[in-house]
Amino acid sequence: MWFFILAELLVFxxxxxxxxxxxxxxVELFNASQLELDQLSGAINTVLxxxxxxxxxxxxxxxxHDRSRSCAYWLIAAxxxxxxxxxxxxxxxxxxxxxxxxxxxNTFFMFYLGLGFFHFMHVVLGMVILGAVTLKxxxxxxxxxxxxxxxxxxxxxxxxxxxxxxxxxLIYVLH
Amino acid sequence: MMKAATFQWLILLxxxxxxxxxxxxxxxDNAILAPVLLTTLVKGRIVIDRFMALQxxxxxxxxxxxxxxxxxxxxxxxxxxxxxx
Numbered sequence: 001m002w003f004f005i006l007a008e009l010l011v012f013x014x015x016x017x018x019x020x021x022x023x024x025x026x027v028e029l030f031n032a033s034q035l036e037l038d039q040l041s042g043a044i045n046t047v048l049x050x051x052x053x054x055x056x057x058x059x060x061x062x063x064x065h066d067r068s069r070s071c072a073y074w075l076i077a078a079x080x081x082x083x084x085x086x087x088x089x090x091x092x093x094x095x096x097x098x099x100x101x102x103x104x105x106n107t108f109f110m111f112y113l114g115l116g117f118f119h120f121m122h123v124v125l126g127m128v129i130l131g132a133v134t135l136k137x138x139x140x141x142x143x144x145x146x147x148x149x150x151x152x153x154x155x156x157x158x159x160x161x162x163x164x165x166x167x168x169x170l171i172y173v174l175h
Numbered sequence: 176m177m178k179a180a181t182f183q184w185l186i187l188l189x190x191x192x193x194x195x196x197x198x199x200x201x202x203x204d205n206a207i208l209a210p211v212l213l214t215t216l217v218k219g220r221i222v223i224d225r226f227m228a229l230q231x232x233x234x235x236x237x238x239x240x241x242x243x244x245x246x247x248x249x250x251x252x253x254x255x256x257x258x259x260x
Contacts, residue, residue: 002236009240013247020254027258043195047188050218053226054184061177158227165218166247168191169211173198174255 001152005159008122012163015118016170019111026107031175033108036101041092042172045085046164049123052081053161056130056154059137066144068137075134078157082127089120112171119160119167126160129153183221190214205259212252219244 023030059074093116096109103110133153136142142150194214197207223244224230229237 006239006243009243013243016247017250017254020251024254024258039195039198043191046191050184050187050191053222054180054187057180057226058177061180155227158222161226162219162222162244165222166215166244166251169194169215170251173194173211174208174251175198175204 001155005155008159009163012119012166015111015115016166019115019170022107022111029106030108033106033112034172034175037112037172038092038095039172041088042168045088046168048081048085048088049161049164052078052085053158055081056157060147060150060154063137063142063147063150064144068140068142071142071150072134072137075130075137079127079130079134082123082130086120086123086127089116093117115167115171119163122160122163126157129156180225183225187218187221190218205256208252208255208259212248216244216248219248
């Protein structure tokens, strides 16, 4: 799993640097386009992902204490945050498309929509993984001596959070 | 252990608020660059070391992931600084 996570981090790293260096040649365009973003939505999404990561930490702690049901409850809380994140992103993307903004509008929006959708798909995959882990935890499939699956799912979810922690200031905050 | 995790979660939320607050303040682009990137570095380190529990993990995983964070945030800072000068 760690090789997979590292590969994902490398890909996101390349995209982040491509954005940052592309911006050096179009500073005014990037700054003007950034003003059209909903920073509040981005900030709420940051709170949601950070909180979901914390809930996953709590889930791992619970299974270490052999509390399978409690582990599942924390995972459900994490997925609720993840689901709300996805819903907010859909509203955000929908508003942009309604305003006639697409990936071909300009370089900034190409990165904003491209990176945002790429990360969105990772959140979807993270939700699928957490969903499978939750189901197994609910059925008592993990124990204090056998919880590798919970840790693997947690590592992937934290990676998704880590990427957003950089993506948010890069696209929504720095100008 | 969970008290520490709760404290780290609150730190992460507070740092997010600081970054957003800085971007809303009437400060120059240059003035917000370093503090926002610094909060990003600290938040990233908390997630890597505490949430991913890589602190104390078998080498080289922690250093590879922390290295990725430092290189990416550092180069972003360089690119933004270059664009401002």
